[in-house]
Amino acid sequence: MPRFRVCKTFTVESGHMLSKHPDRCRFPHGHTRKVEVIVSSERLDENDMVIDFKALKLAVADYIERYDHAMAINSEDPLLPEILRVHPTSAIVFEGVDPTTEVIAKDLYDHVACILRDGFAGSSSTGIPYTIHANAVSLERVRVWETPSSWAEYGD
Numbered sequence: 111m112p113r114f115r116v117c118k119t120f121t122v123e124s125g126h127m128l129s130k131h132p133d134r135c136r137f138p139h140g141h142t143r144k145v146e147v148i149v150s151s152e153r154l155d156e157n158d159m160v161i162d163f164k165a166l167k168l169a170v171a172d173y174i175e176r177y178d179h180a181m182a183i184n185s186e187d188p189l190l191p192e193i194l195r196v197h198p199t200s201a202i203v204f205e206g207v208d209p210t211t212e213v214i215a216k217d218l219y220d221h222v223a224c225i226l227r228d229g230f231a232g233s234s235s236t237g238i239p240y241t242i243h244a245n246a247v248s249l250e251r252v253r254v255w256e257t258p259s260s261w262a263e264y265g266d
């Protein structure tokens with residue numbers, strides 16, 4: 111069955127360390143990551159949209175923004191205690207897994223899926239209300255770009 115799909119893109123400057131990587135990717139380094147959130151529906155809403163891009167942005171931007179100027183790191187990485195000592199609020203810690211782009215894509219997918227399942231109500235900076243009704247749309251996938259030539263995604 112054909113479906114409508116929309117995609118909202120975010121950009122974050124995000125660091126990560128891959129403790130299991132044989133090469134330099136285990137060192138602290140960062141990427142300008144594009145994050146694409148792809149949502150679909152069989153039919154359009156009363157405004158002839160799958161979902162208002164603005165509503166999707168309001169609903170998920172804060173969670174994606176956590177990654178901005180933060181260091182994603184495995185809880186078992188030997189450098190974690192030192193990073194926490196120097197910059198206690200700068201780390202996003204992943205329990206026993208390396209925060210590869212695949213793992214980050216799944217983390218974002220799981221969060222956005224919960225929001226779309228439960229619904230969202232918020233308002234723009236100009237005070238206009240935006241609502242996403244529970245289970246109104248499906249999350250197809252979250253794609254995370256690591257470099258201009260590499261991405262990973264999680265979803266159907």
Ligand SMILES: Nc1nc2c(c(=O)[nH]1)N=C([C@H](O)[C@H](O)COP(=O)(O)OP(=O)(O)OP(=O)(O)O)CN2
Pocket residue numbers: 128135139209210211212256257259260262
């Ligand atoms: N499947 C994955 N592979 C790699 C990941 C990852 O998260 N998932 N991460 C890295 C490193 O973080 C590295 O910084 C990026 O590596 P790479 O794509 O090789 O980056 P380059 O800029 O060197 O790419 P070139 O195409 O060779 O210029 C490694 N792998």
